Amino acid sequence: MCVKPDGTLSLSAEIILKVCDKPATIDEMAQATSLRSFRIKSSIRELTAAGLLEEQGGRFRLTQKGKALLTG
């Protein structure tokens, strides 16, 4: 679960969102974090559905909502 019931982020979700401050591919996210690629794919699905990430040409980047949540 990437977004906790209180609306804050899990540690892994926070790590992924920080990497996506600049548009990043799944491979780039895996290289920049210690997370396995299957886990990144799963988290991206959830973060995209929550409106925190968006895809453009195979790269994922923060949405305004994602930025706002990350900067608190």
Added chain:
Amino acid sequence: MEDTLTANMEETTRLPRIGEPAPSFEAETTMGTIRLEDFQGNWLILFSHPADFTPVCTTEFVAFAQMAEELRKFNVELMGLSIDSLFSHIAWMRNIEANFGVKITFPIIADLDRNVATLYGMVMPGESKTETARCVFIIDPKGVLRAMIYYPLSTGRNMGEFLRLIQALQATDAHGVATPANWQPGEPVIVPPPRTQELAGERLKEGYDCKDWYFCKKQL
């Protein structure tokens, strides 16, 4: 009624087939919602165990966890499954870490609705109607099922065999060869036999280590 029972039994015991795409699924795991497709690009060992908080399964999880890092060197991921709840899985993982000092670093499917167990034929009603057997499915980076191994409830698995099996499959894929009985990485591999009389005649002149035209080995 009898037809329904037979149909249910067939569904429970249906097995996937080697060489075909592994049955697709989305499941709740200890690491969130995961789809089989999330492992594309990696080899996957999908394995089931009968139940959390049981002794043989605990020894297996400790062994799987201890081998996880070695498996990752060969681009292999692990994912477990049993017909238990997420909370049971989480409690057991924490218990294993507390009692055995081993952290479980791979996801475990909470298959309470038996969706994945049914897709993969993991329940063996002759042994238990309520638990999954000790099944192992080796799935390649393209999502194709490459090997299946089944163990009974009473027998813990040999982790080294799964690594050996994947190394053999990787050698086969990379070099178009087969591997002999008890093969270990670094040992000679089998050159596929020629499939025409002409090629059979040429085989012994090709510089392989041959006992006969159909039985040749080479070093990779």
